[in-house]
Amino acid sequence: xxxxxxxxxxxxxxxxxxxxxxxxxxxxxxxxxxxxxxxxxxxxxxxxxxxxxxxxxxxxxxxxxxxxxxxxxxxxxxxxxxxxxxxxxxxxxxxxxxxxxxxxxxxxxxxxxxxxxxxxxxxxxxxxxxxxxxxxxxxxxxxxxxxxxxxxxxxxxxxxxxxxxxxxxxxxxxxxxxxxxxxxxxxxxxxxxxxxxxxxxxxxxxxxxxxxxxxxxxxxxxxxx
Ligand code: ADE
Numbered sequence: 732x733x734x735x736x737x738x739x740x741x742x743x744x745x746x747x748x749x750x751x752x753x754x755x756x757x758x759x760x761x762x763x764x765x766x767x768x769x770x771x772x773x774x775x776x777x778x779x780x781x782x783x784x785x786x787x788x789x790x791x792x793x794x795x796x797x798x799x800x801x802x803x804x805x806x807x808x809x810x811x812x813x814x815x816x817x818x819x820x821x822x823x824x825x826x827x828x829x830x831x832x833x834x835x836x837x838x839x840x841x842x843x844x845x846x847x848x849x850x851x852x853x854x855x856x857x858x859x860x861x862x863x864x865x866x867x868x869x870x871x872x873x874x875x876x877x878x879x880x881x882x883x884x885x886x887x888x889x890x891x892x893x894x895x896x897x898x899x900x901x902x903x904x905x906x907x908x909x910x911x912x913x914x915x916x917x918x919x920x921x922x923x924x925x926x927x928x929x930x931x932x933x934x935x936x937x938x939x940x941x942x943x944x945x946x947x948x949x950x951x952x953x954x955x956x
């Protein structure tokens with residue numbers, strides 16, 4: 732899979748992709764992540780990438796030209812399954828969307844800033860708009876990092892134990908059950924006996940019950956699905 736991220740702050744995205752699972756996924760060739768600085772495509776003599784909004788009002792708007800230049804350049808080089816705009820007014824990102832996107836070959840992610848992007852980019856180039864939550868970040872970069880991480884960990888071979896992504900919270904609309912490791916007792920706080928029993932069918936039943944209780948308590952919206 733290839734992911735091209737368009738941003739005015741590529742340095743914000745270097746950290747999240749340079750350690751742990753995201754780094755290994757790139758080193759092993761499961762994903763190719765390319766960061767593009769939108770400013771490099773500005774034809775303005777000051778390399779500006781934003782401008783005042785028509786009609787007046789506070790806040791600058793990201794200009795259409797540099798963004799269209801990069802998108803069209805990339806689209807000439809290969810087919811992109813989706814051009815995704817990270818924005819607080821997009822569809823709320825959920826596991827199902829990550830699963831779907833993990834099956835694609837090439838994706839472009841556009842990170843917004845300021846008051847937003849010229850609406851004509853959304854009308855003519857963007858195929859999906861995603862929000863990572865009902866709050867406003869100072870830019871789309873952290874949202875793009877979240878989306879990329881959530882997709883890349885699903886690619887075959889990225890996680891050591893391939894079943895571990897399948898047993899994540901949300902994959903079956905259930906939160907994960909509680910987990911424990913050694914010691915079996917700490918300050919008198921004991922690991923539930925059933926987990927030490929070696930009775931795997933009963934352990935599975937216990938986990939299912941705990942997952943259901945936890946989901947009903949914390950995320951009744953998921954439970955009702
Ligand atoms: N850009 C700013 N806030 C955002 C959010 N919540 N999700 C996606 N992109 C954003």
